[in-house]
Amino acid sequence: MSIAENLKKIEQEIPNNVKIIAVSKTHPKEMIQEVYDFGHRVFGENKTQEMTEKHEALPKDIEWHMIGHLQTNKVKYIAPFVSMIHSVDSLKLLKEIDKEAIKNNRVIDYLLQIDIANEDTKFGMLEKEAIELLSSEDFAQLKNIRTCGVMGIGSITVDINKTRQEFKNLKVTFLTLKEKFFKNEDYFTEISMGMSSDYDIAIDEGSTIVRIGSLIFGQRDYFKVV
Numbered sequence: 774m775s776i777a778e779n780l781k782k783i784e785q786e787i788p789n790n791v792k793i794i795a796v797s798k799t800h801p802k803e804m805i806q807e808v809y810d811f812g813h814r815v816f817g818e819n820k821t822q823e824m825t826e827k828h829e830a831l832p833k834d835i836e837w838h839m840i841g842h843l844q845t846n847k848v849k850y851i852a853p854f855v856s857m858i859h860s861v862d863s864l865k866l867l868k869e870i871d872k873e874a875i876k877n878n879r880v881i882d883y884l885l886q887i888d889i890a891n892e893d894t895k896f897g898m899l900e901k902e903a904i905e906l907l908s909s910e911d912f913a914q915l916k917n918i919r920t921c922g923v924m925g926i927g928s929i930t931v932d933i934n935k936t937r938q939e940f941k942n943l944k945v946t947f948l949t950l951k952e953k954f955f956k957n958e959d960y961f962t963e964i965s966m967g968m969s970s971d972y973d974i975a976i977d978e979g980s981t982i983v984r985i986g987s988l989i990f991g992q993r994d995y996f997k998v999v
């Protein structure tokens with residue numbers, strides 16, 4: 774099957790209201806263009822340099838989603854065009870995003886990355902850390918960022934029940950934060966969870982955005998220079 778056919782198959786399987794991010798990291802621009810020509814406009818990358826290069830080379834109506842860990846000093850490269858940042862895991866990073874958003878005279882949408890896998894994962898906040906962030910006076914000062922929801926990455930496991938429980942927990946965190954901080958806001962709506970191996974479970978558990986790479990583009994070759 775072609776890349777576009779892979780995507781079409783997934784689109785047919787999942788509800789219309791779930792957004793598909795085609796995760797194109799490590800894949801060349803030609804492959805993205807192929808999916809674009811098929812009509813898809815939403816792509817995900819995990820490195821700022823790669824995203825910036827692809828943004829420059831490809832059609833400007835592509836929505837670029839940053840899904841990888843983001844260093845503070847790299848925010849400036851993507852701030853002019855990024856559509857949503859899924860991986861906000863500290864106040865420091867959020868302040869930098871706000872600062873760069875102001876420079877670019879725009880508001881940047883983002884998600885709070887929550888650590889849902891009880892492994893030694895390096896990234897993401899605990900629910901209580903997210904609550905602390907959102908309660909802080911510093912946060913209240915930020916005007917050029919918009920909190921659109923939460924993001925989580927399930928454990929790498931064959932245990933479906935573990936994955937399902939992690940996604941259930943993320944939904945609970947979403948509802949908790951919504952109730953506490955965004956009850957009357959119409960923009961806090963997104964739960965970004967589910968990848969190639971677990972998107973069906975994620976959708977069962979209330980995902981609104983799935984991030985799918987290998988199932989669309991095939992296996993990634995990390996040794997290839999893009």
Ligand SMILES: *Cc1c(COP(=O)(O)O)cnc(C)c1O
Nearest residue numbers: 796819840968969984985986987
């Ligand atoms: C690479 C990546 C994906 C896509 O992974 P696949 O297993 O190829 O679907 C999704 N989310 C994040 C955060 C990623 O880094």
